[in-house]
Each structure stands twice: as C-alpha cells, then as structure tokens.
Amino acid sequence: MPNPTAAILIIGDEILSGRTRDANMYYLAGELAQVGIDLKEVRMVSDDDEAIISTVQALSARYAHVFTSGGIGPTHDDITADCVAAAFDRFIDVRADARALLEAHYTRNGSEINAARLRMARIPEGAVLIDNPVSIAPGFSIENVHVLAGVPAVFKAMVASLLPTLSGGKPLQSQTLRINRGEGEIAGPLAKLAARFDDLSIGSYPFIQNGLFGANIVIRGVDSARIETAMAELAEKFPQ
Amino acid sequence: MPNPTAAILIIGDEILSGRTRDANMYYLAGELAQVGIDLKEVRMVSDDDEAIISTVQALSARYAHVFTSGGIGPTHDDITADCVAAAFDRFIDVRADARALLEAHYTRNGSEINAARLRMARIPEGAVLIDNPVSIAPGFSIENVHVLAGVPAVFKAMVASLLPTLSGGKPLQSQTLRINRGEGEIAGPLAKLAARFDDLSIGSYPFIQNGLFGANIVIRGVDSARIETAMAELAEKFPQ
Numbered sequence: 001m002p003n004p005t006a007a008i009l010i011i012g013d014e015i016l017s018g019r020t021r022d023a024n025m026y027y028l029a030g031e032l033a034q035v036g037i038d039l040k041e042v043r044m045v046s047d048d049d050e051a052i053i054s055t056v057q058a059l060s061a062r063y064a065h066v067f068t069s070g071g072i073g074p075t076h077d078d079i080t081a082d083c084v085a086a087a088f089d090r091f092i093d094v095r096a097d098a099r100a101l102l103e104a105h106y107t108r109n110g111s112e113i114n115a116a117r118l119r120m121a122r123i124p125e126g127a128v129l130i131d132n133p134v135s136i137a138p139g140f141s142i143e144n145v146h147v148l149a150g151v152p153a154v155f156k157a158m159v160a161s162l163l164p165t166l167s168g169g170k171p172l173q174s175q176t177l178r179i180n181r182g183e184g185e186i187a188g189p190l191a192k193l194a195a196r197f198d199d200l201s202i203g204s205y206p207f208i209q210n211g212l213f214g215a216n217i218v219i220r221g222v223d224s225a226r227i228e229t230a231m232a233e234l235a236e237k238f239p240q
Numbered sequence: 241m242p243n244p245t246a247a248i249l250i251i252g253d254e255i256l257s258g259r260t261r262d263a264n265m266y267y268l269a270g271e272l273a274q275v276g277i278d279l280k281e282v283r284m285v286s287d288d289d290e291a292i293i294s295t296v297q298a299l300s301a302r303y304a305h306v307f308t309s310g311g312i313g314p315t316h317d318d319i320t321a322d323c324v325a326a327a328f329d330r331f332i333d334v335r336a337d338a339r340a341l342l343e344a345h346y347t348r349n350g351s352e353i354n355a356a357r358l359r360m361a362r363i364p365e366g367a368v369l370i371d372n373p374v375s376i377a378p379g380f381s382i383e384n385v386h387v388l389a390g391v392p393a394v395f396k397a398m399v400a401s402l403l404p405t406l407s408g409g410k411p412l413q414s415q416t417l418r419i420n421r422g423e424g425e426i427a428g429p430l431a432k433l434a435a436r437f438d439d440l441s442i443g444s445y446p447f448i449q450n451g452l453f454g455a456n457i458v459i460r461g462v463d464s465a466r467i468e469t470a471m472a473e474l475a476e477k478f479p480q
Contacts, residue, residue, distance in 0.1 A: 051281070
C-alpha cells in the first residue's frame with residue numbers, strides 16, 4: 001500500500017517579505033519522512049483570507065493530510081482559524097474547552113484573559129484540539145487539516161503531540177554517495193541505474209566546493225535492501 | 241500603481257524529503273522586496289512532470305512573474321526545462337546559442353561536451369537566456385516564467401543577471417519594534433492602529449526568549465513617512 005500523502009501550508013507575510021526564514025517546513029518534512037508520510041507539496045501564502053481559504057480547500061482535496069503553520073495567535077493578522085472554518089463551511093466561535101485551557105493558564109501566571117487572548121480559543125465546530133505544552137493555546141485538526149502555530153518552538157511541540165496520532169506508512173530510507181565529479185560525467189550511468197531501479201527514487205544534487213563541481217547522489221525508498229543493492233552498483237561505477 | 245506580483249516555484253524531491261533545507265526562496269524573497277516586486281505565493285513540488293507543468297501554468301496565469309528554482313542540470317531527474325516548454329506548448333531542443341556557450345566552457349576546461357551535458361542546452365523556442373557566470377549552463381525566461389538553477393551559488397548569480405531586467409515598483413520599506421510583552425497584551429491597541437493605517441501592513445511576530453514572551457511588530461509599506469508616523473504612535477503606546 002502506498003504511503004499516505006501530505007502537504008504543508010505556511011501562512012504569513014513575514015515569510016513572503018523575506019524578513020523571516022521559515023524553519024517549520026524543513027523540520028516537519030524531516031519528521032514526516034521518518035513516520036512514512038510522503039510530503040508532496042508545500043505552499044506559502046500571505047495573511048490573506050481568500051488565499052488561505054482557497055489553498056486549504058485545494059490541498060485538502062488532493063492529499064491525505066494538510067499541515068498549516070502560522071496565524072493562530074491573538075492579533076488582528078491571525079486569521080487562520082477563521083479561514084479554515086470557512087474553507088469547510090463550519091461554525092466558529094470561542095469554544096468552552098479551549099477557553100478553559102487558556103483561563104487556567106493565565107490564572108496560574110497571575111495574568112488575565114482578555115478579548116485578544118480569547119481569539120486563541122476560537123475553534124471550528126467539530127475540530128479536535130492539538131495539545132500545546134509550550135504556550136497552552138491549542139492547535140486543532142478538522143477533517144484532514146491540522147492547524148499548528150508558527151512560532152518554531154510551539155510548532156515543534158504541536159507536531160510532537162499530533163504525529164503519533166496519525167498513521168503513516170513505511171519510513172523513507174535513504175543513502176547518499178558523494179561523487180567529486182561534475183554531474184555531466186555522472187549523468188549517463190546514473191540514468192541507466194535509475195531506469196533499472198525504478199522502484200527507488202534516485203536524485204542528483206550538485207554542489208560547488210572550493211571551485212570544484214561534485215554531486216551528492218541520494219537513493220531513496222522504503223526497502224533498504226534494494227537501496228543497498230543500487231548503492232553498491234553506483235559505488236562500483238564511481239570509485240572514490 | 242500597485243507593484244507587480246510574483247510567485248516562486250521550488251522544484252525538487254530533496255527539499256520535500258527534508259534532506260535539504262531550501263535557501264533560494266528566502267534569498268529571492270529579500271531581493272524581490274528590495275526591487276518592489278510583491279511576492280505573493282511560494283510552492284514547492286517534487287520532480288514530477290505533471291506537478292511541475294500544472295503548477296507553472298497556474299502561477300503564470302495568476303502573477304506577473306514566476307521564478308523557478310531547480311531541475312535544470314544534466315541528470316535524468318532534471319526535467320524542469322522540458323516541463324516549462326510543455327506548460328506553454330513550445331517546441332524544445334538543444335539550441336545553438338546555449339550549446340555554443342557550453343562547448344566553449346568545456347573546451348576551456350580541457351573537458352568535453354557529452355549527451356548529458358547537452359541536456360543543459362535544451363531551451364524552449366522563443367525563450368531568452370539568463371546569464372550564468374558561475375557554471376555557464378544558462379537559465380531562461382519564457383513568457384513570464386524565469387527558470388533558474390537550484391544550486392544556491394548559481395541561483396544567486398542568475399538572480400543578479402535577471403533582476404535588473406525586470407521593472408519593479410516601489411521598494412517595500414519596513415520598521416520593526418520589539419515589544420517584550422505577550423501578544424495578548426499588544427493585540428487590542430495593535431488592531432486599532434492597523435485599522436487606522438490600512439494602507440500599511442502591520443504584522444505581529446511572536447517569539448519566546450528565555451521563557452518570556454514577546455513580539456516583533458513589523459510595519460511595512462512603500463511610503464516611509466507613513467511608516468514613521470505609525471511607528472511613532474506604536475512606540476508611544478508601548479514604551480520600552
């Protein structure tokens with residue numbers, strides 16, 4: 001059975017303006033590979049309700065899982081929860097269970113809940129909360145969309161809460177061979193190898209180091225014995 | 241007149257598998273902001289021809305410029321040029337001008353052109369070459385799609401060749417105020433400020449540092465005097 005598929009949606013003007021370098025996509029991509037969920041597509045859009053709604057709908061229809069990052073805080077530009085509710089035509093309001101989590105948290109800290117903080121308790125009808133041990137305000141899953149925070153520490157904590165509840169397939173295995181020759185010399189034999197091992201994904205990732213060209217050849221698949229066999233043939237063709 | 245819009249398309253299994261952290265999107269996002277081209281969307285897809293063709297078509301129809309990264313080398317998984325040609329229904333083959341560039345380069349290096357390297361001279365009919373001073377194999381622009389290499393050093397060099405030929409709008413300006421309070425305390429006054437300065441984009445980017453919550457408030461726009469005014473009001477509300 002093929003592995004379940006997934007997409008990531010990163011939401012936020014701060015990423016598109018070049019101000020902030022996204023870290024969450026790279027982190028989650030690695031985690032998904034380990035649990036056997038195949039990441040097929042990533043999109044990044046701005047804090048714009050039409051863009052978020054249409055992208056959530058498109059990705060939700062196409063992949064088994066969609067993970068969103070960003071836009072669930074208390075400020076005016078945090079519109080993700082409302083957009084995801086709109087994407088599935090669900091009612092959204094402050095929900096009692098989420099509100100109780102936040103009230104207990106602010107009471108413990110000697111602080112108070114206010115209108116802005118209550119925004120973080122807005123949860124679409126029928127959603128399941130995702131635990132946030134870092135800053136309490138929860139994420140949520142609705143249908144196949146998992147709504148996570150944008151702050152990297154909180155994002156990671158929510159991924160840790162969520163991933164064990166999703167059933168993945170076989171973890172993706174990979175082996176890499178570094179070849180200190182330009183891709184132009186490698187490409188011919190490599191294409192033949194790829195054609196014979198068409199159950200594996202064989203990629204060539206060129207680099208330039210100290211003015212010299214080389215490539216990392218990465219062989220990926222779910223069957224480690226097959227990867228070993230292909231890698232042995234490759235290493236024989238390109239002795240280092 | 242509003243600034244021209246743009247999208248970036250990152251192509252490659254190595255990004256989606258979590259093996260490699262993309263650097264090109266972040267770099268180009270910063271460059272585009274400086275020349276007044278508004279980055280509206282980013283997509284990342286795997287080395288899959290259907291995914292690349294349909295994404296190029298969708299982004300090309302929606303934005304003034306599309307920049308692609310990756311998949312134009314000599315190996316079997318380098319399928320971007322052929323996919324972009326297919327997206328616009330253009331003929332593609334080895335083109336004489338691109339071939340001449342490569343032949344001169346390999347002759348200078350005491351090497352030879354071969355079938356794999358010739359793949360890098362495959363250019364769709366009607367495309368304009370993009371200069372690559374690092375490793376010579378050119379990128380190209382066709383319609384509003386600009387096809388660039390994935391290796392970061394080459395990508396940057398191609399961006400430097402290409403960007404001055406595109407006419408941008410007013411550069412995006414921004415100012416940031418770091419506020420050492422949780423977003424929940426900032427959100428109310430910030431929403432009011434954002435409503436009054438609706439020609440500016442006002443974003444709140446929370447962080448956690450040494451266990452304390454804070455937020456960077458970023459005010460963006462093309463009119464620096466307006467940004468100054470809004471920032472002065474914000475600083476008055478949240479004296480540090």
